[in-house]
Amino acid sequence: MKNKRSFYWLMSLMLMLTLFLAACNSDANGDSGDGEDTDTEDTTEDTGSEGDSGEEASGEPQEGGTLNYAIDGEPEGILNVHYYGTATDFEIIQFAVDPLFEYDENLAIQPNVADWSTEDNKVYTFTFEEGIKWHNGDELTVEDWKFALETLASPDYEGPRYANVETIEGAKAYRDGEADSISGIEVISDYEIKITFDKARVNNLLNVWSYPMNRSYWEGVEVADILDSEKTRQSMMGTGPFKLTKVVPGESYQFEANEDYWKGAPKLDKVIVKVIDNKAVIGALENGDVDMVPVHPTLGEQVENMENVDLVTYPGLAYYYVGFKFGKFDNEKKEVVEQNDKYANLELRKAMYHAINRDEWIDAFFSGYGSKVNAPVPTAHWIAADQDELNDYAYDPEKAKSLLDEAGYKDVNDDGFREDPNGEEFVINFAHYSSTNPTFESRAKALTQYWEEVGLKAELEMIESSLYYDKLEKDAEGIEVYFGGWGTGSDPDPSALWKSDQLWNYTRWVNEESDQLLEDAIDIDVVGTDQEKRKEVYAEWQKLLNEQLPMLYIAELQEIYGVNKRVGGVEFDVSGSNSPHEWYIQN
Numbered sequence: 175m176k177n178k179r180s181f182y183w184l185m186s187l188m189l190m191l192t193l194f195l196a197a198c199n200s201d202a203n204g205d206s207g208d209g210e211d212t213d214t215e216d217t218t219e220d221t222g223s224e225g226d227s228g229e230e231a232s233g234e235p236q237e238g239g240t241l242n243y244a245i246d247g248e249p250e251g252i253l254n255v256h257y258y259g260t261a262t263d264f265e266i267i268q269f270a271v272d273p274l275f276e277y278d279e280n281l282a283i284q285p286n287v288a289d290w291s292t293e294d295n296k297v298y299t300f301t302f303e304e305g306i307k308w309h310n311g312d313e314l315t316v317e318d319w320k321f322a323l324e325t326l327a328s329p330d331y332e333g334p335r336y337a338n339v340e341t342i343e344g345a346k347a348y349r350d351g352e353a354d355s356i357s358g359i360e361v362i363s364d365y366e367i368k369i370t371f372d373k374a375r376v377n378n379l380l381n382v383w384s385y386p387m388n389r390s391y392w393e394g395v396e397v398a399d400i401l402d403s404e405k406t407r408q409s410m411m412g413t414g415p416f417k418l419t420k421v422v423p424g425e426s427y428q429f430e431a432n433e434d435y436w437k438g439a440p441k442l443d444k445v446i447v448k449v450i451d452n453k454a455v456i457g458a459l460e461n462g463d464v465d466m467v468p469v470h471p472t473l474g475e476q477v478e479n480m481e482n483v484d485l486v487t488y489p490g491l492a493y494y495y496v497g498f499k500f501g502k503f504d505n506e507k508k509e510v511v512e513q514n515d516k517y518a519n520l521e522l523r524k525a526m527y528h529a530i531n532r533d534e535w536i537d538a539f540f541s542g543y544g545s546k547v548n549a550p551v552p553t554a555h556w557i558a559a560d561q562d563e564l565n566d567y568a569y570d571p572e573k574a575k576s577l578l579d580e581a582g583y584k585d586v587n588d589d590g591f592r593e594d595p596n597g598e599e600f601v602i603n604f605a606h607y608s609s610t611n612p613t614f615e616s617r618a619k620a621l622t623q624y625w626e627e628v629g630l631k632a633e634l635e636m637i638e639s640s641l642y643y644d645k646l647e648k649d650a651e652g653i654e655v656y657f658g659g660w661g662t663g664s665d666p667d668p669s670a671l672w673k674s675d676q677l678w679n680y681t682r683w684v685n686e687e688s689d690q691l692l693e694d695a696i697d698i699d700v701v702g703t704d705q706e707k708r709k710e711v712y713a714e715w716q717k718l719l720n721e722q723l724p725m726l727y728i729a730e731l732q733e734i735y736g737v738n739k740r741v742g743g744v745e746f747d748v749s750g751s752n753s754p755h756e757w758y759i760q761n
Contacts, residue, residue: 235742238443239759244467246452248424254406255385256322257333266427266447269754270309270412274300274319274384277664279747281556283380287314287413295698296374302365306436308388309417316367318386320359324348326383327356330398337670338383343370374698376708380665386413415440415755425449441743441758452611455736459483465738471543472613477736486735488746489554492661493547496604496621496726498523499656501682502649508675510682516654523723524567525577526602529628530621531569536729539617544731549716550660550668552730554748556705557666559713564720574628583630591631601631605645606657608636618657646680656680664749666712667696672719683724691715 249262255271258264274288287306292298306314326335327345339345343358358370371378391411395403405411410418413436416429427447431440450458450467456476458464460483469477469485478485502512517523532546548564551557578584582595594600602625606618615636622632635652637645645653658680660671669692670676674684694700695711720727737744742760745752 234761235441235758236761237441240444240446241442241466241741241754241757241759242446242448242464244448244450244455244458244464246450246455246467246470248449251407251423252401253408253410253418253421253427254400255412256326256335256383256387257401257406259334267410268414269416269429269445269447270410270414270418271385272306272413274302274386275379277749279749281664281749283664287386288319290379292379294374295376295378295703297368297370298379299362299366299368302367303436304365306413307434308391308413309411309432310388310391312388312390314386314413315364316361317364318389319367320361321389321392322385322387323359323383324356325387325397325400328397330396332398332401335383338381341371341373341375341378341381343372376696376698376701376703377665377667381667415753416442416445435755437753437755440755442754445754459736459738462738465741466744467736469734469736471540471731471734474541474543474734477734480736482739484737484739486737486744486746487543487732489552489748490544490661490731490733491552491555491663491748492659493550493552493730494657494659494728495550496526496728497656497658497681498725499649499654499680499682500684500724503677503679503682505677510674510684514654514682519581520723521577521581522583523726525574525581525583525628526625526630527567527723527726528570528574528577529624529630530726530728531624532728533569535617535620538620539613540729540731543734544729547727547730549720549727550671550725551662551666551712551716554730555662555666557662557709557712559716559720563713563717567726571628578628578630585629590629591626592629599631601633603635603652603654604632604657605635605637605642605653605655607639607642609639621657647677649682668692669696681724683722685718685722685724688715688718691718 243265245262245265247260247262249266250258250260252258252263253267255264255267258267272287274286275283276286278284288300288302290298290300300316300319302314302316308314323339323342325331326333326339327342327348329349329351336349340349342356344353344356345358347353348356358372360368360370362368369382388411391405392400395405400406407423408421415432415435415437417432418427419430420426420428426449429445429447431443433439448464450464452470455467455469456473459467459477460480462482474485474487477483498517499514500517501510501514503509504511536542536544536546545553546566547553548561548566549559551559553561578592583592583600585591586593586597592600602622604618604622606614608614615634618634618636622634625632646656646658662668671678672683672688673679673692674689691711691714695708695715701707701711733746735746740760741757743752743757
């Protein structure tokens with residue numbers, strides 16, 4: 175069974191924004207990997223099998239050795255799985271932690287540290303593996319999970335994962351200070367715990383937070399102080415296959431094998447995670463300075479031609495889109511309180527879609543390592559609708575012009591650009607996040623040029639990445655059409671992004687049919703526990719969004735890694751890679 179580690183940053187939907195934008199920069203919920211030059215300490219060790227030797231490895235696992243793993247974006251430095259906010263941080267954290275559950279190649283949840291049983295999808299009994307040790311020698315018990323759930327539900331918790339505990343019965347009362355404990359958590363023994371949720375749902379298990387916290391490690395540290403504690407910034411406590419032993423903040427993170435790992439000692443002696451500039455990836459791979467690193471699609475062909483490196487690709491679970499702002503959101507009332515009708519005309523949105531040559535755009539800016547997507551669900555996900563049942567909105571500038579003419583968008587003053595149906599100036603105000611990556615502005619300009627070619631004037635605003643999503647969330651003035659990315663995790667429920675009462679529904683699109691379908695898809699009374707029925711509901715939802723176009727779905731990308739041929743035991747599929755305790759250096 176693989177320990178599919180890629181889903182655990184997807185637990186927080188906002189963090190997926192950070193992930194996807196940084197992945198595009200490396201790209202890989204924001205914006206931390208945008209390519210500032212970094213003087214990285216050379217912590218590469220001589221393992222007796224340099225990556226640039228030109229010799230083919232025999233394929234036989236070597237006992238020991240050091241693997242040099244690279245990330246091409248500067249981490250935020252939060253080395254705590256309960257608090258991290260960027261994918262780059264999780265790239266470091268992953269070597270030291272174990273989730274309670276894992277996912278197979280079909281994205282189905284499987285037992286890992288814990289197994290479970292339920293009769294009604296509301297009350298679950300979890301049974302932990304016995305004998306699992308924390309890196310400090312403590313034995314893992316259910317009390318450590320209880321401690322984690324209480325921490326995330328604490329009113330002093332400053333991380334982003336309260337959503338992963340709020341559906342537990344009594345969590346809200348605990349957070350609001352109305353209770354001293356969470357009523358839905360019942361410890362039965364050291365290895366058995368009962369969790370009662372506030373109602374039966376299809377996705378209660380998928381949504382609940384699945385990482386324990388070591389109680390003795392955090393003894394004496396108040397919840398309000400955890401985020402800024404040295405124990406979060408300079409060290410790490412987990413049950414995973416490697417122990418963090420040395421930190422050079424923003425430069426390198428050294429791990430040694432956990433010989434007492436409950437699945438067996440890792441094959442590697444050490445893993446060194448190095449932070450490198452994305453412009454240095456090619457040289458680092460060619461020289462054997464790094465063994466594994468995410469590769470931006472524009473570099474894929476160069477890596478593919480290397481003799482000492484394999485280019486590994488697998489289906490991604492994220493997509494790019496162009497969104498429209500249909501109104502403004504009041505987060506206290508949990509509703510859209512102001513409507514913006516500028517893009518309310520469906521024919522206008524269809525015309526803007528037909529104007530975009532998505533195939534050309536993907537080839538130009540991602541070297542073809544991707545494809546068109548026609549709904550807000552990547553095609554590799556199990557809930558993806560049959561693509562033959564979705565409108566494709568193929569590149570057709572003449573059709574775009576015809577749609578605009580019929581909708582009343584015509585050039586009435588002969589300046590080369592169309593006015594709106596009232597004869598007033600019409601300008602698409604388009605926003606895109608900025609960084610040191612020059613392709614960001616180029617790809618944004620390409621989209622505005624497509625629209626201008628059919629007579630729609632467009633003005634581009636590049637906004638600093640660190641401010642971008644804050645502006646989207648607050649419906650900042652001037653942002654009408656915007657570029658974004660999102661990902662779909664193991665729990666495909668997109669309610670937090672699309673329900674009319676949700677802050678992260680950045681388009682501010684309100685549609686009762688959409689809301690009802692999303693509710694039906696997790697309603698035990700509607701779909702029971704039948705995955706196919708749930709998929710059918712999500713397929714209907716995708717068809718609705720494909721027809722109504724609250725956003726223009728642009729592209730889905732492949733995930734790409736460069737892996738030195740001396741590395742063995744690494745496997746990838748749609749859910750990510752297997753556990754690093756199975757990786758090894760080949761003789």
